[in-house]
Each structure stands twice: as C-alpha cells, then as structure tokens.
Amino acid sequence: MVTIEEALRIIEDQKITLQRETKPLEESLSYALAANTVSPFDVPEFDNSAMDGYALCGLYQEYKLVGEVAAGDSKDISLKDGEAVRIFTGAKVPQNTSAVMMQEKTSVKENTLFLDEMPKAGQNIRKKGGQLKEGQKVFEKGHILNPPSLALMGSLGLAQLEVFSKPQVNIITTGNELVKPGESKTEGQIYESNSYAISGALQQFGFEHHQKTQIQDDFEATKTGIKTALDSCDVLIISGGISVGDYDFVKQSLEENGVNELFYKVFQKPGKPLYFGRKQDQFVFALPGNPASSLTCFYVYVLPLLQKLSGYVRTGLATYQFPIKHPYENRFGRPSFLKAAVFDGKAQILDGQGSSMIQSMAKGNALAFVDEGEKLAEGDLISCKLIS
Structure with missing residues (x-):
C-alpha cells in the first residue's frame, strides 16, 4: 500500500x-x-475604428462630411483638416484621422457634422500592432x-x-450484477453507472473514450476483455473487480496480460483498492467498483496522467483553500477526499460520504481533502479540488 x-x-x-x-x-x-x-x-494590421461613428481630421466640434467607410472597404481615403467621414466598427480609418467620435454624441445637418463634446486625440482608434506585433510570441x-x-x-x-495528440482511452466495467440502463433487471441486479460517470468526466475535460465494454466476473472473460481493450488504447480504465473478493479477477488478469504493477492500494478513503500499472507505453487504472470511489479516483489520479500524456504543462484539478462553513473531524482513520460544495467562497462537507453514494457528489462541486484524524473548526482553511 x-x-x-x-x-x-x-x-x-x-x-x-x-x-x-x-x-x-x-x-x-x-x-x-x-x-x-x-x-x-x-494585429490589428491597420488603424481601425473601435465603434460606429465618425473619423475626424483635427480636433473641433464641427466638420464637413466627405464620405463613408465600411468595414472591409479597401479604398484609400485621406482627410483634410476639418473633414470627417462616416465610419463603422472595424473599418480602416482614413489617413490623417485624429480621432473617432461615437455616433451617439453627434448630429448631422445636411453635410455638416456637429459634435456634442470636444474630441480627444486618438480616441476610439485601434492602433496597428496594438494587440500583437509581427513576430511577437502569441502562445x-x-x-x-x-x-x-x-x-x-x-x-x-x-x-x-x-x-x-491525446491518448486513446478504453473503458471496461466488470460485474455479474450489472445491467445496462434501459434493460430489464431481476432481483439482485443493479443498473451499471460507472462507465457513464467515467465517460462524462472524460468529456468534461476534453477527452473521449474509444471503446466501452462490460464483462462478467469470470477470469477468462476478464483476461480476454483486457487483452482486447489493450489492443486499441493508450490508457485502459477498468471499474470494479480489483478488490480481494472471490469474484475479483482484474489484478490477476492484468498480470496474465503482461501489465506491470506500479502500485496497488492507496491509504485513502474512498478508493483504497486502486491499481495503477504499465505495459510498455500503455497505462492501466483499475478503479474501485463503488461509484463515488471510482469517480474520485478518476479525478485525483487518472486525470493528471491523461493531461500529462496530452502535453499539458499543469495537470490535475485546480486546488484552492477555502474556509469551512462548519466544524469537521475526520473519523475515517484514513486521509479522505470528501464530497463538498463550495459557494460564496466557503466549503461545506456534504452528507452521504459513503463510497456507494453518488447523489451527494452530483450535488457538490468539489473534493475536499482532510488528513487522517484532522479536526477543523468553523472558518479553518480546507483544501478543495474543484470538479465543476
């Protein structure tokens, strides 16, 4: 561990x-x-107007109107002192333009433009290269x-x-008790949900799964399913079958498929039976079967690797310190990632912290970390990984 x-x-x-x-x-x-x-x-490639209005030559309150310039016009106009043209947002300003006055502060009578206030030199003109210079680093x-x-x-x-490139991801869920949503089930069966959570989390952060498979709790089926999935992915995510029960065949099946174990079991709650392994340039995560455990392990461990494989400089969920809204003591005996809600700059630990309870996670937006035996008073800072 x-x-x-x-x-x-x-x-x-x-x-x-x-x-x-x-x-x-x-x-x-x-x-x-x-x-x-x-x-x-x-960028911009030429001086242009920041708004609809009038391009002015000289700083006065009265001008002779001599034309119009629309966005995209390529004609080359040169203003004389005391002249103005109607101009639209993004249009190239004529030569000798001193300023652009927004149309709301103007009036026109015949061919004469009147301003409600004195213009200021350079106002409402986006200057050439004002955002970027040629050859300047952008990203x-x-x-x-x-x-x-x-x-x-x-x-x-x-x-x-x-x-x-982003890694190719395959998902496997295991369990005799699992039935796909929409199908009929019998006593003792449950609807499979973890693959939807993992698939959704992948999409949330800009990734996709290539293949999603459900297999029964059978050693040969598990071994074959893993072999098939490894034939077409960079990262394999398995949900369930990684604990120590009589029907948990994932760990042995990974060994049979040449996957080298890098760690198995993490001193944490939830998600203690977490597996991470590698086969050459392929990576495997075997997540616990309980829904909240599975998704928590995805956010904390799987996501950083996917981002690393995608060339991200910074990986993992954004983590911040927030004052907690109420006292809290970690009595689980292990460092814990807790379902939490962060609103108005404060963190609240939610009810329903069981590994199988996904409803509280759906209502929250963060994973709050509390160390083993840690006690927090109201207002103490708590570390929170924001999941939405």
Whole structure:
C-alpha cells in the first residue's frame, strides 16, 4: 500500500513520449500546442475604428462630411483638416484621422457634422500592432487551447495547428450484477453507472473514450476483455473487480496480460483498492467498483496522467483553500477526499460520504481533502479540488 503522495509521484514520474499531430482549427479545442506560436503580422494590421461613428481630421466640434467607410472597404481615403467621414466598427480609418467620435454624441445637418463634446486625440482608434506585433510570441508550447485561443488563432489566419495528440482511452466495467440502463433487471441486479460517470468526466475535460465494454466476473472473460481493450488504447480504465473478493479477477488478469504493477492500494478513503500499472507505453487504472470511489479516483489520479500524456504543462484539478462553513473531524482513520460544495467562497462537507453514494457528489462541486484524524473548526482553511 502507498500513500496518496507516493501514488501521485509515481504517476508524475512516468516517462512518456508525446505524439504530435496537425488538427484543423475548429477541432483543436482543449488540445495543447506542440510548438510556440508567433504572430505572422501586426494585429490589428491597420488603424481601425473601435465603434460606429465618425473619423475626424483635427480636433473641433464641427466638420464637413466627405464620405463613408465600411468595414472591409479597401479604398484609400485621406482627410483634410476639418473633414470627417462616416465610419463603422472595424473599418480602416482614413489617413490623417485624429480621432473617432461615437455616433451617439453627434448630429448631422445636411453635410455638416456637429459634435456634442470636444474630441480627444486618438480616441476610439485601434492602433496597428496594438494587440500583437509581427513576430511577437502569441502562445508558449503547451498552451491549452480554449475558445478565445481559437478565436485569436483564427484572426492570425491559422487554419491548421500543430498540437500534442491525446491518448486513446478504453473503458471496461466488470460485474455479474450489472445491467445496462434501459434493460430489464431481476432481483439482485443493479443498473451499471460507472462507465457513464467515467465517460462524462472524460468529456468534461476534453477527452473521449474509444471503446466501452462490460464483462462478467469470470477470469477468462476478464483476461480476454483486457487483452482486447489493450489492443486499441493508450490508457485502459477498468471499474470494479480489483478488490480481494472471490469474484475479483482484474489484478490477476492484468498480470496474465503482461501489465506491470506500479502500485496497488492507496491509504485513502474512498478508493483504497486502486491499481495503477504499465505495459510498455500503455497505462492501466483499475478503479474501485463503488461509484463515488471510482469517480474520485478518476479525478485525483487518472486525470493528471491523461493531461500529462496530452502535453499539458499543469495537470490535475485546480486546488484552492477555502474556509469551512462548519466544524469537521475526520473519523475515517484514513486521509479522505470528501464530497463538498463550495459557494460564496466557503466549503461545506456534504452528507452521504459513503463510497456507494453518488447523489451527494452530483450535488457538490468539489473534493475536499482532510488528513487522517484532522479536526477543523468553523472558518479553518480546507483544501478543495474543484470538479465543476
């Protein structure tokens, strides 16, 4: 058995080779860049108007209107002192433009423009290179592409991006008692739910599963199912069958398939019977079968490895310290990840901390960590991993 810190260190210390690929811009969300990105030109490429209004030459309150410039117009206009043109947001400002006045502060009579106030030099003009200079670094290698990142890359004309590939993930659930939702079940059977939790968590953080399989509690079936899954994945996630019961065949089946155990069992609650192994460049997590244990182990241990394999610079859930809303004492005898809700800057430990209880987890948004035997008074800081 290992400690939480030892388990996380073993995962972090795994030597890996990152794979690269070229993705279309629209398919690159949540991928990590495989190279630094520099701007191929100034952004903006030309001085342009920040709003709908009038481009002015000189600083007065009365101008002669001489034309109009719309966004996308390529015509080259040069203003003379005391002249103005109607202009729209994003349009290139004419030569000799001193300022742009928003239309709400103007009035027009025949061909004369009147301003409600004196303009200020340079107001409402987006200057060439004001956001980026040609050759300036835009993003570092490893930057995770979010929606604003995609917008910026698009504005640079980059239709294809070089990114680190994401790992191929397969999921196996085990258990004779499990029935797929929507099918009929008999006394003693339950509906399978863990694969939906794991699949959803993968999607939540920008990953997908390639294959999802349910197998019975049978040694040959388990061994064959694991062999088949390993034929087409980088990371295999197994839920159930990893404890020490008479029908828990996962650990032995992994050994039979040449998977090298890196750790088995973690001194924690929930999720003590957690397994992590490796076969060449493939990784295997065998998670406990209880729903809350399984999902907790995914968030704490599986997610950091998936992110590491994807070239992320920082891995794992965002962790913060919050004052706790009430006294709490950890009486579980092990360091514990507790279902919690963080609202208005304070953390509350939720009822229903059992390993099988998923409802409280669904209502919360964090995993709060409390060490073995730790006692907290109201207002004490508690470490929380935010899961949503």
